[in-house]
Amino acid sequence: MTPRLLVAVAVAGIVALGAGMMIWVVVQPNATTETPAAVSGAGAARQEHRERFFGGDPDRDVRGGQEMKPRW
Known part of the structure; x- marks a missing residue:
């Protein structure tokens, strides 16, 4: 090989590699592709956990x- x-x-x-990294950083997943039934159940559990925490x-x-x- 020369x-x-x-x-x-x-x-x-x-x-x-640089182009792939830029695409990975810039492109965000579309949140509207998830089903509303799955999101509402998980969202309620997340909200309850967040309120307790x-x-x-x-x-x-x-x-x-x-x-x-100050301690100096």
């Missing part, structure tokens, strides 16, 4: 807080 051909194959491979303690007063002091 050096010129080897360089051409390497450059073509790099260009193809981020809900917090409603009885705890966090308005006053504590002063933050």
Whole structure:
């Protein structure tokens, strides 16, 4: 294999890899292709999990807080 051909194959491979990565990053999957029945069931479960995780303690007063002091 000649050096010129080897360089051409390497450059073509790099260009193809770069184009593939750009397409993978830019193109987003279409969310409307999912069936509404499957989305509604999964969405309700996700929402319930999210509310339990981020809900917090409603009885705890966090308005006053504590002063933050730098440790240096």
